Amino acid sequence: MVWKQLLLVSCLSAAMFLSSVKQVFVPESDALNFLRRNGRRSPRPPQEINEENRQHPGANERQVEYYEERQYEYENFAEEQIDEYARSQEANEQWRWRGYNGLYPPYPSDRRRV
Numbered sequence: 001m002v003w004k005q006l007l008l009v010s011c012l013s014a015a016m017f018l019s020s021v022k023q024v025f026v027p028e029s030d031a032l033n034f035l036r037r038n039g040r041r042s043p044r045p046p047q048e049i050n051e052e053n054r055q056h057p058g059a060n061e062r063q064v065e066y067y068e069e070r071q072y073e074y075e076n077f078a079e080e081q082i083d084e085y086a087r088s089q090e091a092n093e094q095w096r097w098r099g100y101n102g103l104y105p106p107y108p109s110d111r112r113r114v
Helices: 002-024 026-040 045-098
Strands: none
Touching: none
């Protein structure tokens, strides 16, 4: 029973599609005349071109600001990294020499060569 309903629905949909094909497609001669008259693309109106040209400088300014901000953030990050490295180096140096009482060198690499 289900296969009969499926067959009926598919036949009805095919009949509707074939009946609407005449409305969707135009004759070849009409299509060629339309393309000859209008061309493939119509020229843009001058107002649209002027509006687009007005938008370019604003976009360029925003792009420059964006890249300047990124450069500024990178410079700050690099400076913080350098400062952090220097602080950690100082802390390591202080830690190394804090317990040194002068009786022995704290590390073998710090021994003086005689």
